[in-house]
Amino acid sequence: MPKLAIVYLSTQGSTKMMAEAIAEGAREKHVDVDIDNFYEWDPAEVAKYDAICIGSSTFYYTMLEPIAKFLDKLIEIGIEGKLGAAFGSYGWSGEAPVLIAEKLRKAGVEVIDPVLRIQYVPNEKDLAECIRLGKDMAKKMKKKE
Ligand SMILES: Cc1cc2nc3c(=O)[nH]c(=O)nc-3n(C[C@H](O)[C@H](O)[C@H](O)COP(=O)(O)O)c2cc1C
Incomplete structure (x- = not known):
């Protein structure tokens, strides 16, 4: 099974909720998620x-x-050819996912466009979008196999 890594940092749990929904979507499509x-x-x-x-x-x-430091290490290591996605909860400006995507591209990752941003705490509809991203990622991973 293809393997997907989901790495997140969340202060009050909103980005964590997104991460868990992305994992749920990918697992539904039979990807091994950590x-x-x-x-x-x-x-x-x-x-x-x-x-x-x-x-x-x-x-x-x-x-x-x-x-940011984690991504700088990935750039140092170089992880060319992998698929990637960036996501995050925000309040009013929401730069983080866009900046994450930039760094992932620098590390050689093929990033899914657009990034996924949810304002404050995700609702049911927002979580459905996260699940869809997980499924889309899984489909792309299987195509690359
Ligand atoms: C001290 C502080 C600074 C923040 N700065 C920004 C900001 O510059 N732009 C923005 O869009 N949201 C900003 N936010 C809002 C958070 O991104 C938002 O509350 C988000 O839902 C937190 O998600 P998390 O629980 O995954 O950490 C800020 C929040 C705090 C408490």
Whole structure:
């Protein structure tokens, strides 16, 4: 089975809810998903996966600092040819997912457009969008196999 890594950082759980819904969608399409908070991930491990989704909420018009550092390590390592997606909850400006996508591209990842942004706490409709992203990612992964 193709393997998907979902790495996120969330201060109050909104981006975490998105991450879990993306995982649910991908699992429905029979992809092997490992999902965890950023603190549990070693960037070198990501090299073992076929695709990676990275999420952060927006704070002070950018992504959370640990996620930026994590992505800089991925750029250093270079993870060419993998599929990727960026997501995150935001309040009013929502830059984080766009900036995550930029860094993923720098690391050599083929990023799904557009990024997925949800304002504040996701509702049922928002979570359905996250599930759909997980399914879309799974389909793309299977096509690449
Ligand atoms: C101190 C602080 C700064 C924030 N700065 C921004 C910002 O610059 N742009 C924005 O869109 N949202 C901003 N937000 C809103 C958060 O992104 C929003 O509450 C989000 O839902 C948090 O998601 P999380 O629970 O996954 O961390 C800020 C929130 C706080 C508490």
